[in-house]
Amino acid sequence: MTLLYFAWVRQRLGTGEERIDLPAKVRTVAELVELLRQRGGTFADVFSGSDNLCVAVNQEHAKWDAAVAPGDEVAFFPPVTGG
Amino acid sequence: MTVCIQAADFDIAVEVATLKQRCGDAGAVVTFTGVVRADNGIEALTLEHYPGMTEREIAQHEAEAQSRWPGIETSVIHRVGKLAPGDNIVLVAVASSHRKTAFEAAEFLMDYLKTRAPFWKLEQRLGTTEWVATRDSDRQAVSRWRRED
Numbered sequence: 001m002t003l004l005y006f007a008w009v010r011q012r013l014g015t016g017e018e019r020i021d022l023p024a025k026v027r028t029v030a031e032l033v034e035l036l037r038q039r040g041g042t043f044a045d046v047f048s049g050s051d052n053l054c055v056a057v058n059q060e061h062a063k064w065d066a067a068v069a070p071g072d073e074v075a076f077f078p079p080v081t082g083g
Numbered sequence: 084m085t086v087c088i089q090a091a092d093f094d095i096a097v098e099v100a101t102l103k104q105r106c107g108d109a110g111a112v113v114t115f116t117g118v119v120r121a122d123n124g125i126e127a128l129t130l131e132h133y134p135g136m137t138e139r140e141i142a143q144h145e146a147e148a149q150s151r152w153p154g155i156e157t158s159v160i161h162r163v164g165k166l167a168p169g170d171n172i173v174l175v176a177v178a179s180s181h182r183k184t185a186f187e188a189a190e191f192l193m194d195y196l197k198t199r200a201p202f203w204k205l206e207q208r209l210g211t212t213e214w215v216a217t218r219d220s221d222r223q224a225v226s227r228w229r230r231e232d
Binding site for chain 2 (some may be wrong): 004006007008056059060061075077078079080081082083
């Protein structure tokens with residue numbers, strides 16, 4: 001699975017992209033967030049305050065109960081501010 | 084319909100000419116240009132985006148606009164990278180046979196662009212930087228276009 005981070009999420013985590021082997025028990029975005037939160041440090045900070053986080057699965061806006069699978073591209077970012 | 088994410092500036096006259104040609108029988112062309120404001124001492128604005136998803140998201144909304152207002156032609160250009168006050172940020176252009184349709188479709192596209200397209204603005208003022216927060220008014224603006232079907 002490819003994880004992408006944008007804007008202040010990227011800045012705070014210190015990386016914009018990483019690849020992970022998705023554990024079989026992780027089947028939703030919410031479970032993936034919990035997995036990342038358990039890393040501790042800045043990951044715990046960023047993924048604990050999920051109110052201000054948005055997610056896209058395979059480049060489509062998604063919700064926390066959306067399914068995730070190995071091979072997916074999952075992106076975390078703040079609410080968008082274009083235009 | 085076209086979507087272009089680019090660092091370079093755009094020429095509105097060129098874009099309008101191209102759009103009129105593509106539309107064939109345009110009786111109206113509406114363009115909206117977003118510009119970097121200089122308020123509160125902003126020195127620069129850096130735009131970050133999600134390559135791939137941005138283009139898909141905008142193309143989806145252009146397709147949606149064309150299904151709501153058949154016969155229109157649309158063009159969206161959004162700049163990324165570091166911009167200065169007064170610089171152009173975004174162009175939405177709609178050609179149509181009638182004025183009302185062109186105005187409505189342009190507003191529809193801008194409202195969706197502001198709330199759905201994955202761009203983020205980083206403001207720089209007096210040597211410090213800060214990510215721009217979402218405005219409630221933008222979220223409210225898009226809600227009027229929602230339909231149940």
